[in-house]
Amino acid sequence: MVRCKITSRFSSIENLVILAQTDTTVGFLSQNDKKLFEIKQRDSSKPFIKIYKDFKTFLSYKNRIPQNQKKFVRHSKKITFIVKNKAFRVTKNHLNSTIFDKLDWYYSTSANRSRENFDKNFCKEKSDIIIEDANSLKETTSSNLIKINNFKKKRLR
Secondary structure (H helix, E strand, C coil), X not given: CEEECCCCCCCCHHHXXXXXXXXXXXXXXXXXXXXXXXXXXXXXXXXXXXXXXXXXXXXXXXXXXXXXXXXHHHCCCCEEEEECCEEEEECCCCCCCCCHHHCCEEEEEECCCCCCCCCHHHHHHHCCEEEXXXXXXXXXXXXXXXXXXXXXXXXXX
16 A cells, blocks of 8 residues: 655655665665655764665666675675665565656665654654555564675674
């Protein structure tokens, strides 16, 4: 089920904030990081994770991964990587929604204020579009966070 506060067609989906159950937890998704900083009341020096719809799209945006880590990144699930201080994830679109088919990438963050727990009312108030399936929206564990370079992998979370 998709609920939306706006009445126009999604002509500028890039500026909207979407509340959805991601592959890991409930999240705010948007291509507008300024709106996410405002909603989360988060320090602007702490960037958001960038989610790409597939590995080919990730590479098309001139992103680089150490050669010996490519297979690991391509086949990973529920893992966020940090390469040269940029956090990203490559994930298949499991949200059966045509909204995400138009987006090659989007910023993702947990659906809450910084350092607080999930509050469904707060999240619904702050989002423009809500994508909810029969299982509803549930806070679960976040993705693993791994920093990689040419030589090693270091698990941060």
